[in-house]
Structures are given as structure tokens and as C-alpha cells.
Amino acid sequence: MDKAQEMQRFSLESRRYIGCKTKLVDWIFSLIEEQTHDVHFFCDIFAGTGVVAHRALQTYERVVVNDFLHSNNVMYRAFFAPGEWSEERVQTIISEFNDINPAKIGENYFSKNFGGKYFYHDTAKIVGYIRGRLQTLQKDLTDKEYSVLMASLIYSIDRHANTMGHFDAYYRKAPAAHQFQMRMIDAESYEGVEIHQEDANQLARNVNVDLTYLDPPYNSRQYSRFYHVYENLVQWKKPQLYGTALKPKEENMSDYCRTAALKAFTDLVSHINSRYLVVSYNNTYHSKSTSSENKIKLEQLEEVLNKCGKTQVFNHEFKAFNSGKTEFDDHREYLFITEVDNEKRNQSFPDVLRG
Numbered sequence: 001m002d003k004a005q006e007m008q009r010f011s012l013e014s015r016r017y018i019g020c021k022t023k024l025v026d027w028i029f030s031l032i033e034e035q036t037h038d039v040h041f042f043c044d045i046f047a048g049t050g051v052v053a054h055r056a057l058q059t060y061e062r063v064v065v066n067d068f069l070h071s072n073n074v075m076y077r078a079f080f081a082p083g084e085w086s087e088e089r090v091q092t093i094i095s096e097f098n099d100i101n102p103a104k105i106g107e108n109y110f111s112k113n114f115g116g117k118y119f120y121h122d123t124a125k126i127v128g129y130i131r132g133r134l135q136t137l138q139k140d141l142t143d144k145e146y147s148v149l150m151a152s153l154i155y156s157i158d159r160h161a162n163t164m165g166h167f168d169a170y171y172r173k174a175p176a177a178h179q180f181q182m183r184m185i186d187a188e189s190y191e192g193v194e195i196h197q198e199d200a201n202q203l204a205r206n207v208n209v210d211l212t213y214l215d216p217p218y219n220s221r222q223y224s225r226f227y228h229v230y231e232n233l234v235q236w237k238k239p240q241l242y243g244t245a246l247k248p249k250e251e252n253m254s255d256y257c258r259t260a261a262l263k264a265f266t267d268l269v270s271h272i273n274s275r276y277l278v279v280s281y282n283n284t285y286h287s288k289s290t291s292s293e294n295k296i297k298l299e300q301l302e303e304v305l306n307k308c309g310k311t312q313v314f315n316h317e318f319k320a321f322n323s324g325k326t327e328f329d330d331h332r333e334y335l336f337i338t339e340v341d342n343e344k345r346n347q348s349f350p351d352v353l354r355g
């Protein structure tokens with residue numbers, strides 16, 4: 001790889017992730033700026049890729065960023081966390097990784113399971129080998145260096161995955177041959193960031209901020225199942241895998257993807273200490289199966305938020321990403337902005353939800 005290519009870093013926004021708000025961040029923040037005041041502390045409690053938190057970090061003093069997935073947490077540590085690290089050292093390690101000859105290394109957990117399926121076999125071999133090396137190197141690296149290397153590995157393989165962008169299935173056609181090259185992410189450092197990996201409802205009990213942005217999943221499709229390959233790679237516990245999609249045993253299953261979703265949402269908003277609640281809502285995931293219908297209806301969401309305080313709803317026409325085949329005509333993205341009235345909220349919710 002020449003110097004110019006080496007310098008070309010992956011931006012946070014360049015990752016494929018279902019429901020990511022990359023194209024809506026400007027719209028979301030223009031409404032937040034218009035409709036709220038005196039906001040200094042911000043919380044992105046279902047942060048996903050972190051694109052919303054990223055924008056907030058450029059605007060607000062303190063930003064709490066949370067998601068219960070291991071692979072998302074490592075991204076926040078890599079892209080946002082302050083802390084010691086040597087860019088030169090990380091680049092040297094990446095350059096060494098880029099010299100690996102797949103013919104000279106053995107098969108490993110990653111290549112045996114995912115080679116020829118989710119990834120081109122040689123790439124899977126290199127990725128498994130690199131992951132093993134990172135395990136060994138970890139003790140001599142700072143957390144920032146380790147996280148930047150892990151995030152760079154994931155960003156570098158993301159576009160090569162033989163999938164439509166998540167790991168619910170891989171294409172039947174074999175992955176295309178290519179020469180794998182790892183590139184660094186565009187890591188930044190923010191003193192005001194606070195990174196968590198918790199269940200949002202637990203974290204909500206300890207948050208005290210001016211504004212909380214909520215973008216939970218709304219249908220039955222679990223993110224931990226969609227991104228199981230990255231969860232597996234980051235944790236590197238080498239679990240047994242099941243089914244054609246090669247998923248491990250379930251972990252981090254979200255109540256927001258179940259019939260309990262409305263209860264979970266109500267529980268969260270009734271506990272969080274936040275002057276404003278800003279909630280994204282959409283029906284992006286279209287499927288023939290009724291299990292993919294939204295677990296919380298628009299009207300239900302509005303009703304719960306109205307019980308918390310004065311609520312306004314905004315909508316934005318948006319062409320949904322669905323693997324480039326069809327574009328939905330009627331897709332709309334909504335944004336609710338609630339100015340929390342604590343007295344009203346405390347009276348609205350039954351005691352059973354509090355505690």
C-alpha cells in the first residue's frame with residue numbers, strides 16, 4: 001500500500017449499519033437546535049454506529065454514549081475516547097499485518113467458520129490470524145491503540161463481507177477474490193465523552209443530562225443477531241456456531257424487539273433524568289413477515305411521550321436503504337421532541353413501573 005492509501009482513513013460514518021442516522025444527522029440537529037435551549041449534557045443511549053453522538057461531541061460539553069453491543073463499544077473507545085496512543089505505532093502494526101501472506105499461515109477459527117461464506121477464504125484466514133495477534137499484543141498496547149486496531153480491522157472487512165450489510169445470511173454466490181488490506185480509522189479524542197456498555201434501561205436510572213436521544217430498534221430483528229460476526233470477533237471466545245448463518249448462542253437480546261417493547265420504553269422514559277427526550281421513529285425494515293412489524297406503534301409512542309411533557313413531532317421523507325433493490329414510497333422518519341415536565345411525568349406512570 002502506498003503512502004496516500006495509507007493515509008486514507010475510514011470515517012466513523014463509512015460503516016454499513018441498519019438504521020444508522022448518517023443521512024439524517026443534519027436534520028435531527030437542526031431541529032434540536034431550533035427546539036431546545038441550554039443543552040450542555042447530551043446522552044445517546046442506543047448509539048449504534050455513534051454518528052449522532054459524534055455530532056453531539058462537536059457541540060456539547062459532555063456526551064454519554066451507550067450501546068450494549070461489544071463491537072459498538074470498541075468503536076466508541078477507538079473513535080472518541082481520550083487517552084494515550086501512538087498513531088505511528090498503530091500504523092506500523094497495520095503495515096506488518098498488510099504483509100501477511102495467506103499461503104504461509106494456517107487455518108483458524110475465523111477461516112474455518114466464515115471462510116468461503118461471509119468472507120473470501122484468504123481474507124478470513126488473515127482476519128482470524130490478525131485477531132489472534134491482537135490478543136497477544138493487547139498487554140503491550142494502550143486501550144486506545146488496541147481499540148483503534150480492532151475498529152480498523154472491522155471497518156476494513158465491512159465492505160468485503162459477502163452480505164447485504166449484516167450477518168443474518170450470506171449470499172449463495174462465493175465471495176469475490178481480492179487482496180485484503182487493512183486501513184486505519186480516523187480516530188479522534190474527546191475529553192467530554194463518557195462511554196458505557198449497558199442495558200439502556202439500567203443506564204437510564206443513573207443518567208442526569210439535559211437531553212437524551214433515543215433511537216431503539218422497533219421491530220423483532222435483534223442487532224446482536226445481525227452483527228454476530230463482529231460480536232464474535234471482538235469477544236474472541238470462539239463459541240460453537242449454529243445454523244447456516246453460523247450464529248453463536250443468544251446474547252444481548254433486546255426487549256425493544258419483543259412484545260415487551262412498549263413497557264421497556266415506558267420504563268426508560270419514566271426513570272431517566274433528562275430535561276428533553278428526542279426520539280427517532282421509523283418503519284425502515286420492511287418484510288413480508290408480520291414479526292417484522294413495529295413493536296411500538298406511532299400513536300403509542302406519542303401517548304407515552306405526551307405523559308412525560310409537551311411533545312412535538314416532526315417528519316422527514318426519506319428513501320430507505322434496502323440493499324438497493326426497491327425504494328419504499330411511503331417511508332417516513334419521525335422525530336419526537338419532548339420537554340419533560342417532571343410533575344406531570346411522575347403523576348402519569350403507575351407505581352409498578354418505578355423502582
Ligand SMILES: C[S@@+](CC[C@H](N)C(=O)[O-])C[C@H]1O[C@@H](n2cnc3c(N)ncnc32)[C@H](O)[C@@H]1O
Nearest residue numbers: 019020021046047048049068199200215223254
Ligand atoms: C436503531 S439502532 C441505533 C442506530 C444509531 N442511532 C446510529 O445512527 O447508528 C439501535 C441500537 O440499540 C442497541 N440496543 C438495542 N437494545 C438495547 C438495550 N436494551 N440497551 C442498549 N442498547 C440497545 C442496538 O445494539 C442498536 O445498535
